[in-house]
Structure formats: C-alpha cells, structure tokens
Amino acid sequence: MRGRRVELDAVFVLHHRPWRDTSRMLDVFTREHGRLMLFARGVRGPRSRSASLLQPFVPLLASWTGSGETAQLTQVEAAPGGPVASLPAGALLSGWYLNELLLKLVLRADPQPAVFDLYARTLDRLRDRQAVPAVLRGFERDLLVLLGFGLELGREAQGGAPLQADRYYHFHPSLGFVATGDDAEAAYAGRSLLALADDDLQEDAVLEDARRLMRTALDDALEGRELRTRGVARAVTRSAARAAASSVSASPAALPAVKPPSEETPS
Amino acid sequence: MKHAPSVARLIDALRTLPGVGPKTAQRMAFHLLQDGREGARRLAEGIDHALTNVGRCRCCRMFTEAELCAVCESPQRDASLLCVVESPADVVAIEQSGGYRGRYFVLMGHLSPLDGIGPEQLGVGELEALLSEGLVQEVILATNPTVEGEATAHFLSELTRARGLRATRIAHGVPIGGELEYIDGGTLAHALAGRLSLGQ
Numbered sequence: 056m057r058g059r060r061v062e063l064d065a066v067f068v069l070h071h072r073p074w075r076d077t078s079r080m081l082d083v084f085t086r087e088h089g090r091l092m093l094f095a096r097g098v099r100g101p102r103s104r105s106a107s108l109l110q111p112f113v114p115l116l117a118s119w120t121g122s123g124e125t126a127q128l129t130q131v132e133a134a135p136g137g138p139v140a141s142l143p144a145g146a147l148l149s150g151w152y153l154n155e156l157l158l159k160l161v162l163r164a165d166p167q168p169a170v171f172d173l174y175a176r177t178l179d180r181l182r183d184r185q186a187v188p189a190v191l192r193g194f195e196r197d198l199l200v201l202l203g204f205g206l207e208l209g210r211e212a213q214g215g216a217p218l219q220a221d222r223y224y225h226f227h228p229s230l231g232f233v234a235t236g237d238d239a240e241a242a243y244a245g246r247s248l249l250a251l252a253d254d255d256l257q258e259d260a261v262l263e264d265a266r267r268l269m270r271t272a273l274d275d276a277l278e279g280r281e282l283r284t285r286g287v288a289r290a291v292t293r294s295a296a297r298a299a300a301s302s303v304s305a306s307p308a309a310l311p312a313v314k315p316p317s318e319e320t321p322s
Numbered sequence: 323m324k325h326a327p328s329v330a331r332l333i334d335a336l337r338t339l340p341g342v343g344p345k346t347a348q349r350m351a352f353h354l355l356q357d358g359r360e361g362a363r364r365l366a367e368g369i370d371h372a373l374t375n376v377g378r379c380r381c382c383r384m385f386t387e388a389e390l391c392a393v394c395e396s397p398q399r400d401a402s403l404l405c406v407v408e409s410p411a412d413v414v415a416i417e418q419s420g421g422y423r424g425r426y427f428v429l430m431g432h433l434s435p436l437d438g439i440g441p442e443q444l445g446v447g448e449l450e451a452l453l454s455e456g457l458v459q460e461v462i463l464a465t466n467p468t469v470e471g472e473a474t475a476h477f478l479s480e481l482t483r484a485r486g487l488r489a490t491r492i493a494h495g496v497p498i499g500g501e502l503e504y505i506d507g508g509t510l511a512h513a514l515a516g517r518l519s520l521g522q
Contacts, residue, residue: 070436072437075341104504110468110508112469113508141469142469144472144476147472147473151436155436158436283438284436287438287439287441288435291440291477293441294446294477295477295484298484301484301485
C-alpha cells in the first residue's frame with residue numbers, strides 16, 4: 056500500500072499532539088477510510104496557513120499519501136458549505152466526549168461512513184445549541200447500534216416481544232432487555248426505553264433512564280477503559296459549583312446562585 | 323559504531339531537548355567534547371544552578387528564584403488586572419509588547435480532556451485562591467486561540483464571573499500589515515464578530 060494517494064476525503068480531527076518542532080500528529084476520522092494517524096508537517100510554524108484549519112470539530116477535506124503509521128497530510132481545506140468555526144465554547148467538553156468515544160470504540164482503518172455522518176450531524180446539533188443531554192444520548196445510542204454492540208432497543212431479549220410502555224425491564228449488556236415484575240431499583244421503565252428508541256428525549260425521567268442505560272452499555276463496550284473526558288468534565292463542574300458557592304457566601308444578595316454548567320457534563 | 327558509555331549517555335541526555343534527534347545530539351556531544359569544553363562546563367554548571375535555584379512564583383506560577391517573581395513583587399504593577407496565559411513564553415511575549423501593566427497567572431498548559439488534563443493540572447485552585455483575596459477586578463484571558471485555549475478561557479470566565487469579577491478575552495483578528503484576501507475564514511469570522519465602532 057506504499058505510495059497510495061487519497062484526494063480530498065471528508066475528515067474530522069479527533070485529537071492532535073505536537074510532533075518535533077513544527078509538526079503535528081493528527082488522529083483523524085475520515086469518511087471513506089476510517090480512523091487514521093496523519094503526520095502534518097510544518098503546521099505549527101509561524102507561517103503555516105493550515106494551523107487555523109486543523110482544529111477539532113471543523114469539517115475538512117484532506118489529501119494524504121501513504122498508509123498505516125506513515126501517512127502524510129499533503130493538503131487540507133475547509134469543507135465547502137460547512138461551518139468555518141469550531142463548536143461554541145460551552146459545547147467543547149461535549150465535543151471532546153464524542154471524540155473520545157470514537158477514539159476508543161472505532162477501530163483504526165475500519166471505514167464507518169454511517170458513524171462519520173452521525174458524528175457530523177451530532178456536531179451540527181451541538182453547534183445549534185440544542186439540549187446537550189438529549190444530543191449526547193442520541194449519539195451514544197446510534198453509535199452503539201451502528202458499531203454492532205448489539206443494543207436492540209424496543210424488543211425483549213428472549214422471544215423478541217415488543218417492549219411495553221407500562222412494564223419494567225432489566226438490561227444485561229450481552230443479552231438485552233429482560234422483563235421484571237415490579238419497579239425494582241435498577242430497572243428501566245418501558246416507556247423510557249421506547250422514548251429513547253423514538254428519540255423523544257424531553258422528559259427528565261426519560262433522560263435519566265437513558266443516561267443510566269447508555270452508561271451501562273458503554274461501560275460494557277469500553278471493557279473497563281476509563282473515559283478521561285468524564286473525569287475532566289466532573290472536575291470542571293466541581294470548580295464551577297465552588298465558584299458559585301463562593302459568590303453566594305461573599306454577597307448573600309447575589310442570589311440565585313450560578314447554576315453549575317450541567318450542559319458540559321457528558322454523562 | 324558503538325559510543326563509549328559516557329558519550330552515549332550524553333547523547334541520550336541531549337535528546338531531551340526539543341527538536342533534537344539522534345544525529346543532532348551526536349553532533350552536539352562531539353562539539354562539546356572536542357572544541358567546546360569550556361562552554362560545556364558552563365552549560366553543565368548553568369543547568370545545575372538553574373535546577374537547584376529556579377522554582378515557581380508563589381503567586382503566578384512563573385519561573386523565579388525568589389518566592390515571588392519580579393512582576394508580582396513590583397509595587398508599580400496594577401494588582402487589579404490579572405492576565406491568564408498558558409506558558410511562561412507567553413508572559414515574556416506580552417512583557418516585550420510593553421503595553422501591559424498588570425500581573426499574570428501562568429496555567430502551564432490548557433484544558434485537554436482527551437489527555438486527562440483538567441482544572442487540577444492547571445493550578446485552578448491557586449487561581450481561585452488568588453481571586454478570593456479580593457485584589458483582582460478584571461481577569462484577562464490570554465490563552466491561545468485554539469480549541470483547547472477557547473475551552474480554557476470559557477471555563478475560567480465562568481469561574482471569574484461567578485465571583486462577580488470582570489472577565490475579558492484578548493481580541494483575535496487580522497494581523498497588522500496583513501491582507502484580508504490571505505486570511506483564513508475562521509480568523510476573518512472572529513475579526514468580523516469582534517469589530518469595534520470607530521470615532522468614539
């Protein structure tokens with residue numbers, strides 16, 4: 056595969072780190088060639104014109120040569136008609152959370168155009184400032200389905216009977232949904248599961264069930280690997296809560312206290 | 323060819339410098355041992371002395387030999403202005419511009435959730451303590467205009483505003499002497515969004 060050239064494939068930069076003095080190693084997600092590492096030479100120099108383009112969350116068209124560990128970026132431009140700006144600052148932590156899920160769950164060099172389109176759509180929803188928890192739960196659900204982690208919403212594991220809105224179910228990651236007699240603590244309401252399947256994520260109770268379910272399903276898919284973005288999001292929320300508390304203690308009249316930025320908490 | 327153990331060790335040590343690969347390291351090592359022995363001794367002493375004596379400023383985390391750096395100690399600096407930057411090199415760059423009379427806080431990095439770098443790694447606790455002292459009125463967020471820098475600025479602006487203080491962000495836009503035609507769309511969009519009224 057040496058010397059292979061790819062011209063202007065749609066890509067997103069998922070992660071990047073400096074390499075040597077003026078270059079970067081990019082972990083990119085391409086629409087037609089899956090995830091790969093690209094070396095971007097000279098993009099950190101003072102005269103680089105692509106530095107401002109090579110940012111996460113911006114749809115790009117990129118060309119490169121080579122494959123495997125030695126692919127070199129040869130050209131990059133903004134995707135025509137796409138946004139030139141990154142995400143709004145308040146949505147960046149959510150964006151990194153999506154990136155970490157892709158980095159940990161999508162294999163290298165495994166083309167996943169449907170996942171690519173899902174990711175692009177999800178970034179657009181974050182850019183439109185839609186309600187973040189609902190956007191993230193929808194992404195998690197579709198990602199697990201598209202990558203074949205066997206999440207079958209809407210049906211029972213044994214027999215495949217449709218889920219009932221007024222019943223309760225347990226979820227076993229390797230198996231699926233099993234009906235349970237009562238409203239046990241770890242059980243999910245049938246109506247929450249049906250709402251998640253229909254992408255009707257508005258009520259708080261439904262969102263909480265969806266969060267809990269996706270957490271369990273993702274933990275299973277991640278096989279014990281920690282999500283770093285979750286830890287950082289928690290620390291950010293803690294700092295914000297501390298700041299809000301300090302402003303209240305400093306001036307009791309300054310109520311209501313600033314709400315911790317729950318929109319930034321991935322899950 | 324195999325190097326003598328001490329030479330190999332020196333070459334290996336030189337490779338910790340940024341941008342120095344095996345070949346450059348070997349060239350440097352041979353130069354130091356051949357013609358530059360006097361300079362090599364000064365280099366060794368300089369590194370040793372700096373490592374023993376240079377620490378971080380208690381107030382702003384900038385490199386200093388005393389407990390407080392020269393900026394934090396100076397009574398001429400405006401303690402109500404605090405400029406938050408990512409690295410010591412940014413402090414030097416702003417100082418050289420000559421237009422700033424306030425103090426600094428050096429994060430030594432930026433938020434990078436995928437690398438596990440969050441508020442604790444950036445000394446945000448120390449920054450909060452500094453803000454709680456009540457001297458600072460305005461926090462100028464001078465992190466880099468990258469995605470990571472923007473996320474850091476956004477997070478710190480929320481902390482600042484929650485304390486009832488003013489948070490400002492340095493402007494991004496067209497470089498002086500630049501031509502609009504050659505400027506990328508992202509920068510131009512920022513420049514337009516941050517336009518100023520003239521004649522006031």
